[in-house]
Amino acid sequence: MQNEVMDNVHRYFATTVALVTTSGRRYGSNVMAAEWTMQVSYDPMIIAVFLHRSPTYWNIVESKSFGVNIASDEQAELVNIAGGYSGTEIQKFAIPGTFDTYPGKMIKVPMIRKCALNAECKVTKIQKVGDHVMVLGKVLAAKFDDSKLPLIYTRANYRRVSRSKIPSGRRNVRISSEQLARFEGLAQGRFVLKAAACVARSKGRTLLQKFGDDWMVPFVVVKKGENYVRTLERQMRSNCAPASASRISVLLRMNLSDGKTSVRANFVAFRCDAKTLESGGAVRWFDKVPKNTILRKQLLQDA
Numbered sequence: 001m002q003n004e005v006m007d008n009v010h011r012y013f014a015t016t017v018a019l020v021t022t023s024g025r026r027y028g029s030n031v032m033a034a035e036w037t038m039q040v041s042y043d044p045m046i047i048a049v050f051l052h053r054s055p056t057y058w059n060i061v062e063s064k065s066f067g068v069n070i071a072s073d074e075q076a077e078l079v080n081i082a083g084g085y086s087g088t089e090i091q092k093f094a095i096p097g098t099f100d101t102y103p104g105k106m107i108k109v110p111m112i113r114k115c116a117l118n119a120e121c122k123v124t125k126i127q128k129v130g131d132h133v134m135v136l137g138k139v140l141a142a143k144f145d146d147s148k149l150p151l152i153y154t155r156a157n158y159r160r161v162s163r164s165k166i167p168s169g170r171r172n173v174r175i176s177s178e179q180l181a182r183f184e185g186l187a188q189g190r191f192v193l194k195a196a197a198c199v200a201r202s203k204g205r206t207l208l209q210k211f212g213d214d215w216m217v218p219f220v221v222v223k224k225g226e227n228y229v230r231t232l233e234r235q236m237r238s239n240c241a242p243a244s245a246s247r248i249s250v251l252l253r254m255n256l257s258d259g260k261t262s263v264r265a266n267f268v269a270f271r272c273d274a275k276t277l278e279s280g281g282a283v284r285w286f287d288k289v290p291k292n293t294i295l296r297k298q299l300l301q302d303a
């Protein structure tokens with residue numbers, strides 16, 4: 001049983017398939033299919049390919065260059081040929097009506113037309129990894145075609161990527177233009193405003209903080225990498241309302257909108273135990289949550 005599982009693990013990944021092109025004296029120009037291909041660094045831009053020792057590998061060792069041509073979903077037949085035959089057996093590029101190539105700009109290797117992506121790579125490292133060899137290549141030139149979708153390989157079948165996108169799952173929340181302007185100010189141009197909120201309730205009372213002309217549960221913007229609990233507790237101390245965050249009550253991913261523009265906001269609300277029931281500083285305890293409390297329904301789960 002265990003061996004059967006081990007033998008099938010590789011099928012449960014879903015990968016793109018690269019047509020890896022190479023050239024060398026012994027095997028000439030060649031192409032193979034390699035699903036174990038991915039970008040592994042932005043700057044410098046590096047692509048990793050994992051190969052067994054075959055003509056493709058030997059060409060790469062000789063020329064120190066290779067082409068990565070990510071197959072589109074119209075190129076399954078080319079993948080079958082590139083992956084089904086070795087350069088030791090036939091000259092794959094010599095099969096009529098198959099590979100449509102153009103010469104690489106930066107490397108002396110043919111590149112394949114009508115792919116989703118073409119990248120010309122110069123080898124920076126070759127290293128054995130288990131029963132394969134990892135080849136890292138710095139990308140010297142690249143181009144892509146947005147009209148093509150990549151072919152996907154999973155569970156031994158080629159598949160298409162659906163054109164329909166998975167909805168973002170963000171809740172749309174309508175707020176006033178003034179409130180939106182405040183959130184925009186807090187977001188400071190960042191893609192998503194990320195914040196930690198303090199939900200403190202005690203003896204039927206709720207802790208709130210002024211937000212413009214309205215009220216809101218106390219919250220703090222959290223910078224990338226900062227710890228939410230520590231940042232929130234620090235903020236509450238400086239609000240003169242020390243509180244300890246006990247557990248997450250809700251994680252909200254929202255689109256805050258005034259009907260014209262919007263701000264993406266992610267709030268992690270913590271249930272907090274307040275150390276004092278005094279109002280003071282920026283915060284106040286309310287017996288009844290006021291009507292003009294922003295995100296009342298979402299953060300306090302209050303009707």
Ligand SMILES: Cc1cc2nc3c(=O)[nH]c(=O)nc-3n(C[C@H](O)[C@H](O)[C@H](O)COP(=O)(O)O)c2cc1C
Pocket residue numbers: 017030031032033034035036037050051052054055056057079080082083084085086087088132153
């Ligand atoms: C869909 C598919 C994906 C493949 N992925 C890889 C891979 O990532 N690494 C690898 O070494 N071989 C992979 N292969 C096998 C090679 O493409 C195959 O052995 C090929 O004949 C090698 O070509 P060459 O001998 O001309 O270099 C794959 C084959 C197919 C059909």
